[in-house]
Amino acid sequence: MKVIAIMRPAGYLAESVKLASSMGFSTITAPMIDVMDKTDSNFKGFLDRIMGGEADYIIFTSANGVEFTLLKIKYPDEFIERLNETNVIAIGPKTRDALLKNGIHVTMMPGSYSSTGLVKELSGIEGANIEIARSSHGAPELVRGLLEKGAVVHETQVYQIISPKDERHVALFKRALAGEVDIFAFTSTMMVRNFMALAQEMGEKDEIIRIMNQKVVAAIGKPTRDTLIGFGVNVGVIPEHYTFEEMLLECKKHDC
Numbered sequence: 514m515k516v517i518a519i520m521r522p523a524g525y526l527a528e529s530v531k532l533a534s535s536m537g538f539s540t541i542t543a544p545m546i547d548v549m550d551k552t553d554s555n556f557k558g559f560l561d562r563i564m565g566g567e568a569d570y571i572i573f574t575s576a577n578g579v580e581f582t583l584l585k586i587k588y589p590d591e592f593i594e595r596l597n598e599t600n601v602i603a604i605g606p607k608t609r610d611a612l613l614k615n616g617i618h619v620t621m622m623p624g625s626y627s628s629t630g631l632v633k634e635l636s637g638i639e640g641a642n643i644e645i646a647r648s649s650h651g652a653p654e655l656v657r658g659l660l661e662k663g664a665v666v667h668e669t670q671v672y673q674i675i676s677p678k679d680e681r682h683v684a685l686f687k688r689a690l691a692g693e694v695d696i697f698a699f700t701s702t703m704m705v706r707n708f709m710a711l712a713q714e715m716g717e718k719d720e721i722i723r724i725m726n727q728k729v730v731a732a733i734g735k736p737t738r739d740t741l742i743g744f745g746v747n748v749g750v751i752p753e754h755y756t757f758e759e760m761l762l763e764c765k766k767h768d769c
Contacts, residue, residue, distance in 0.1 A: 514538065517696040517764070518685055520545040520704050521757070523677070529757055536761050538696070541688055543681040545707040548577050548672050551649060552585060555669040559644055560586070562667065563595050569641040570620075570664075572602045574628070574651060576611035581672040582646045583615060593617055604631055605756065626755040627734055632658030639663030649673040650703050652736055676707040686715060689724060696750075696764055697725055700733045700757060702740040709744055722746055729767075731760050 517538045519529050524547075530540045562568050573579050586592045596617050603609035603619045605626035612619050623631040632655065643659055645651070645668040659666045688694055699705050712718040722745050731750035732738040738748045750767060752759035 515695040515764075516541060516688075516693060517698055517761075518543070518689065518694045519698055520685075520708065521700055522547045524548075525757075532758060533761055536765055538761070538764075541685055541694065543685040544677050545682075545704045545711075546674050546701065547677045548581075548648070549675055550581055550584065551670055551673040553670045555667065556585065556671070559646065559667060559669040560592070562642065563592065563599070563644060566595070566598065567642055568599050568644045570600045570602055570635075570638070570643045571596060572604070572631070572643065572645045572647075572655070573608050573612060574604045574645070574647040574655070576607045577672055578647045579608060579611040579615065579617075585671065589615075602631065602635075604628070607756070628652045628655035629658065629735070631655065632662070635659070635662065641665065643667070645669070646671045650701075652702075654736075674701075674703050676703075676710070678711070682711055686712065686717060686721065689721060690717060692724060692727075694728065696729045696731060698731045698757075698760060698764075699737050699741060700760070702736050705732075705737060705740045705744070729764065731764055733757070733760055 515538055517533055517540055519540050519542045521529050523544050526542050530542060533540050583589055593616055600620040601612060601617055602621045603612055609619050609622050623634045641664045643664045643666050649670045656666050656668055709718060712721045726747050729749045730741060730746055732741055732748045733755045738751050741748050750763050752763040
């Protein structure tokens with residue numbers, strides 16, 4: 514049974530382990546990223562423009578973005594009513610499901626679950642007012658691409674990504690260095706950077722990269738893949754659709 518390292522935020526671990534196990538993988542878990550609430554100086558303007566009917570599109574890039582946005586709203590029913598009067602865009606099925614669960618209609622979900630995929634698919638947005646609610650480490654390609662298409666773009670960071678550290682990370686690196694991890698699954702650039710920072714801190718960065726290049730490394734999205742390549746890591750699996758389930762299916766297909 515192949516061993517896969519799952520490094521997603523703590524809130525996703527149980528679901529991820531269950532999914533991987535159902536596909537015949539053995540798992541080792543150590544969250545390389547986690548999330549916490551954040552309210553930046555742009556949030557009031559974000560809220561005022563939506564409540565004032567000034568927004569043409571509202572983009573949510575993750576389920577966390579949906580939940581952390583709603584947590585900040587004093588009168589969520591009125592806010593949701595306003596959202597349903599405009600165009601709400603979800604990147605990925607998890608984001609879409611989080612919106613639908615809260616009674617928010619989804620106007621569009623790009624076929625490619627990424628910022629670049631959304632920019633490619635959105636047309637006729639010159640002069641449109643676009644609001645984005647996402648994390649503190651959102652890909653710059655989204656804002657840049659929308660601006661290049663002539664949109665007026667406002668972004669608020671509704672949660673931040675942090676780097677946890679506990680005994681699980683030590684256990685993961687110990688098993689990885691012993692050659693006991695067959696698949697390293699990375700779902701974001703921050704996950705890669707935090708993983709490499711921990712490896713550097715332990716004095717094992719070069720060795721872990723050498724071992725990873727003898728195993729299978731899977732990445733969700735081109736930014737994640739490119740970050741790994743930048744560290745000298747070969748990426749063997751990148752799913753067409755950017756979800757954890759699709760990554761596992763792709764690994765299964767290639768008999769990872």
